[in-house]
Amino acid sequence: MKCRVCRQRAVIQVKRHHANFCKDHFIEHIHRQVAKTIDEYKMFVAADRLLLGVSGGKDSLALWNILNELGYAVDGVYLHLGIGDYSSESLNLSTNFAEARGLKLQVSDLPAEFGFSVPEAAAASRRAPCSACGLSKRYILNQIADEESYDVLVMGHNLDDEAATLFSNVLRWNTEYLARQRPVLPATNEGLARKVKPLIRVAERETAAYAVLQGIEYEVDECPMAAGNTINRYKEWLNRLEEDSPGVKAGFLFGFLERGVEHFPNADRPTLDSCRFCGQPTTSDVCAFCRLQAVTLRA
Amino acid sequence: MKVVLRNPRREIELTGVKRVGDLFRRLDLVSESYLPIRAGELCTIEDAVDDEDVIELRPVISGG
Numbered sequence: 094m095k096c097r098v099c100r101q102r103a104v105i106q107v108k109r110h111h112a113n114f115c116k117d118h119f120i121e122h123i124h125r126q127v128a129k130t131i132d133e134y135k136m137f138v139a140a141d142r143l144l145l146g147v148s149g150g151k152d153s154l155a156l157w158n159i160l161n162e163l164g165y166a167v168d169g170v171y172l173h174l175g176i177g178d179y180s181s182e183s184l185n186l187s188t189n190f191a192e193a194r195g196l197k198l199q200v201s202d203l204p205a206e207f208g209f210s211v212p213e214a215a216a217a218s219r220r221a222p223c224s225a226c227g228l229s230k231r232y233i234l235n236q237i238a239d240e241e242s243y244d245v246l247v248m249g250h251n252l253d254d255e256a257a258t259l260f261s262n263v264l265r266w267n268t269e270y271l272a273r274q275r276p277v278l279p280a281t282n283e284g285l286a287r288k289v290k291p292l293i294r295v296a297e298r299e300t301a302a303y304a305v306l307q308g309i310e311y312e313v314d315e316c317p318m319a320a321g322n323t324i325n326r327y328k329e330w331l332n333r334l335e336e337d338s339p340g341v342k343a344g345f346l347f348g349f350l351e352r353g354v355e356h357f358p359n360a361d362r363p364t365l366d367s368c369r370f371c372g373q374p375t376t377s378d379v380c381a382f383c384r385l386q387a388v389t390l391r392a
Numbered sequence: 393m394k395v396v397l398r399n400p401r402r403e404i405e406l407t408g409v410k411r412v413g414d415l416f417r418r419l420d421l422v423s424e425s426y427l428p429i430r431a432g433e434l435c436t437i438e439d440a441v442d443d444e445d446v447i448e449l450r451p452v453i454s455g456g
Contacts, residue, residue, distance in 0.1 A: 094436045094438045094439075103436055104433070104434040104435075104436065105434055105436065106436050106437065106438075113436065148455075150454055150455065151452075151454070152454075152455070253453070254455060296424075297452045297453060297454070298424055298425070298426075298427060298452045300452075301427050301450065301452040302427055302434060305427065305429065305434060305450075306434065313398060313450060313451075314398060314399060314401075315398075315399045315451070315453075315454055316454075319454075319455075324455070325453050325454075325455070328425075328453045329422065329425060329453060332422045332424035332425045332453075333422050333424075335424045336422050336423060336424050
């Protein structure tokens with residue numbers, strides 16, 4: 094199998110682009126895909142202050158590397174979720190990555206700063222662990238971006254993340270979530286940071302390949318709390334479809350973004366107020382994070 | 393050949409596999425969900441393998 098560009102030995106096949114690439118041309122291809130996404134959706138410009146949510150996994154570390162190589166100055170924030178050795182190892186990987194490249198990484202510690210861990214929150218609230226985790230991440234990352242005046246909160250969601258989430262939202266016809274499933278969510282007056290997803294043209298297998306080829310050490314093992322996660326199951330199903338019909342995931346997502354999302358206007362979005370306790374944006378009197386914290390600390 | 397799998401981490405022995413693509417078929421795994429890695433280098437599904445190889449099939453699905 095030969096590289097489409099230079100005819101040297103290929104190390105990866107990207108069937109939906111009818112292409113095989115050697116290491117150097119694959120890296121170039123990924124950089125081009127991300128640069129195209131940033132430009133097409135007007136995500137940010139070089140002068141913007143960018144904050145990236147970093148987990149120690151392949152997507153966030155690959156994206157940090159890509160943005161750095163594209164010339165953007167990006168700070169990272171790691172959220173310690175209190176998931177035993179998994180969190181400690183992910184933190185080490187994130188710290189090592191940042192230190193080796195002279196990048197700024199700040200750490201927010203859920204147990205130390207808010208008094209509870211994700212496993213404790215999941216048990217106390219009877220939420221799925223991934224739900225308690227996602228809620229905590231969204232809250233704390235937005236809070237830091239807001240308080241420290243970052244212009245844009247950058248997230249490492251890839252093509253597979255977005256296609257699986259879209260699949261889930263369509264299965265349930267969750268119109269409120271469908272209205273918000275966009276590559277860019279603008280900042281709001283109520284304190285929601287501008288949020289962007291530059292990896293949506295890059296499949297999950299490609300971010301992993303990029304990390305391996307760039308020598309990026311990332312957390313390979315799955316989070317111990319994610320067993321049975323529904324979105325991961327949808328990803329596996331979509332990958333079976335992708336194997337039979339290369340390009341089906343991208344067609345599903347970008348078809349929605351080009352022709353579907355307009356049918357779910359932001360009118361479905363509820364009005365936001367300020368949380369009575371923390372002041373963060375919320376649709377009710379007390380935000381979901383403060384409610385989760387209260388339930389967990391009471392348990 | 394030795395095949396290294398994760399989540400949970402385990403190793404299995406297979407014989408008579410000619411190409412990486414055959415490995416996926418033998419194990420009934422979807423190639424879109426894994427990166428085949430041999431001696432730290434990525435492989436494609438068309439790469440030849442032999443019984444002396446150690447291949448890691450690294451899962452790529454994560455998050456949720």
